[in-house]
Amino acid sequence: MTSMNTDEGLGPVLLGKDPETCPEVSPEFVKPDGDVMARTLTPSSREQKNLQYLMSHRSSSSSFFEKRRWSISIGKHPAARGKSILAEMRSQRSRSHFLKQILVLLHYQTVADIKENLTFLKLVEIYGVALLTGLVFFQKGQDETGVGLVETTSLIFFSTALFTPPIIFQSLVKARKTMNRFEEECMGGLYPVWTGVVVMHISAFLIFFIQTSVWQIATYALADLGANVRSIALSHLTLAVNAFTMYNAGLLLGCLVPAPEVNVVVGNLIAQSCMLSNGFYTKLSDWLQWITYFSVPRYTFQSLIKLEYAWKDSFAVHPMSGFGARGSPMGYIPAEATPFFGLMKFRGMNMMQSPLEGDITEEIAKMLLGSSALAVLFVLVLSRRLAACEV
Numbered sequence: 001m002t003s004m005n006t007d008e009g010l011g012p013v014l015l016g017k018d019p020e021t022c023p024e025v026s027p028e029f030v031k032p033d034g035d036v037m038a039r040t041l042t043p044s045s046r047e048q049k050n051l052q053y054l055m056s057h058r059s060s061s062s063s064f065f066e067k068r069r070w071s072i073s074i075g076k077h078p079a080a081r082g083k084s085i086l087a088e089m090r091s092q093r094s095r096s097h098f099l100k101q102i103l104v105l106l107h108y109q110t111v112a113d114i115k116e117n118l119t120f121l122k123l124v125e126i127y128g129v130a131l132l133t134g135l136v137f138f139q140k141g142q143d144e145t146g147v148g149l150v151e152t153t154s155l156i157f158f159s160t161a162l163f164t165p166p167i168i169f170q171s172l173v174k175a176r177k178t179m180n181r182f183e184e185e186c187m188g189g190l191y192p193v194w195t196g197v198v199v200m201h202i203s204a205f206l207i208f209f210i211q212t213s214v215w216q217i218a219t220y221a222l223a224d225l226g227a228n229v230r231s232i233a234l235s236h237l238t239l240a241v242n243a244f245t246m247y248n249a250g251l252l253l254g255c256l257v258p259a260p261e262v263n264v265v266v267g268n269l270i271a272q273s274c275m276l277s278n279g280f281y282t283k284l285s286d287w288l289q290w291i292t293y294f295s296v297p298r299y300t301f302q303s304l305i306k307l308e309y310a311w312k313d314s315f316a317v318h319p320m321s322g323f324g325a326r327g328s329p330m331g332y333i334p335a336e337a338t339p340f341f342g343l344m345k346f347r348g349m350n351m352m353q354s355p356l357e358g359d360i361t362e363e364i365a366k367m368l369l370g371s372s373a374l375a376v377l378f379v380l381v382l383s384r385r386l387a388a389c390e391v
Contacts (some may be wrong), residue, residue, distance in 0.1 A: 077123055077143045101191055105195065109199050109203040110203045110206065118207065118211075127215075129162070133222065134224060135217045137151065137152070137222070139222070140225075141220075141223050141224035141225040145316045146317055150308055151339060155225070156225075159216070160275075160297040165268070167247050168267045170250070172263050174251070176254060177384065178251065187389065193383045205240065208244050212240045213236040216236055217232075224350060226308075227309075233307065235308075237364070240364075242296055242378040247369040249296075274296055278298040278300075292348065299363040299364075299366055302360075303348075309351075310352075311353070312335075313319065313334070313335040317331060334354075353362065
C-alpha cells in the first residue's frame with residue numbers, strides 16, 4: 001500500500017497510521033492493540049468520510065486499488081459502497097495478519113518447547129533409555145529364527161509402550177499450565193484460541209518427531225532393525241503420530257478434569273486400556289472388540305511390524321517343523337506361515353496379506369483423524385472455559 005503524505009481527514013488512519021496522530025479517529029476503527037480495522041460493515045457518517053477520502057486519492061494509492069475492480073461510486077448506495085470496501089479491506093488485513101500471527105507465535109512456541117523438552121538432561125535420558133534398550137536387544141534383528149522374530153517384535157511392542165502412557169501423564173501436567181497461559185493471553189486479546197492451539201500442536205509434533213527419531217535411531221542401530229531408510233523414516237513418523245495422539249488425549253482430559261488427583265486416575269485407565277487391547281497380549285472377547293478401534297498403540301504396533309517385515313521374508317525352523325517335513329529339503333518357512341504372524345491374524349491384526357505389500361496409510365490416517373478430533377474437542381472445551389471466566 002502506498003503511503004500518503006497528508007493529514008487530510010481520517011484517511012491516514014484507515015491506511016494504517018498511528019491513531020494517536022489522528023485524535024479524531026472514530027472508535028469503530030481502533031482495535032485494543034492500536035491497530036486500525038473497521039469492526040462493522042455498515043458505514044457510519046464518519047466512515048463514509050473516510051471512504052470518500054480513499055476514493056479521492058486513488059491515484060496516489062493505485063497499488064492498492066488497481067488490483068481490484070471497484071464498481072461503486074461516491075454518492076450512490078452508501079451502505080453497499082461501505083460494505084464492499086470495508087469487507088475487502090478487512091479480508092486483506094485479516095489474511096496477512098493471520099499468517100504473520102501464526103509465524104510469530106510458531107517461532108516463540110517452538111523455541112520455548114525446545115528449551116523445555118530438548119534440554120541436555122532430557123537428551124541424556126532419551127539416549128540412556130535407547131542404549132539400555134539396544135543392549136538388551138543387541139543384534140536380535142540378525143536372528144532369522146522364530147525365536148528371533150518373537151524377540152524383535154517384543155522390542156517393537158516396547159517402542160509403542162514407551163511413547164504411550166508416559167505421554168499422557170506429561171500432557172496432563174502441561175494441561176494446567178496451558179489453560180492458564182491461554183486464559184491470560186487469549187482473554188487479553190493477543191490471539192484467538194484456535195490460533196494458539198494450532199501453533200502449539202505444530203510445535204509439539206516437531207518435538208515428538210525429534211524425540212522418537214533420536215530414540216529409535218540409537219535403539220534400532222544396536223538391535224540391528226530397520227529394513228531400509230524408507231521404513232526407518234516411516235517408523236519415526238509412526239511413533240511421532242502415536243505420541244502426538246496421546247498428547248492430545250492428555251490435554252483434553254486435563255481440560256475436562258482439572259483436578260490432578262482425578263485426571264491422573266482416569267488417564268492411567270485410558271492408557272492401560274489402550275495397551276491391553278493392542279493385540280500383543282491376547283485376543284479380546286467378541287463383546288469387547290469395539291475397544292480396539294480406540295487403541296492407538298494397536299495401530300502403531302501394527303504399522304511398525306508392517307515396516308519391519310514383509311511376506312517375502314523367511315525364517316529358519318526345525319527341519320521337521322518346516323517345509324522339510326513335507327518332503328522339501330529346506331528348513332525355512334515364509335513369514336506369513338510362522339506361528340507369530342498366525343497368532344496375530346487370529347487376534348484380528350492382518351499384518352501380512354501376500355502378495356500385497358505392507359501399507360501403513362490406513363493406520364496413520366486413523367491416528368491422525370483421532371488426533372484431529374481430540375484437538376477440535378480441546379478447542380471447544382477450552383473456549384467454553386474461557387467464556388465462563390469472562391462472565
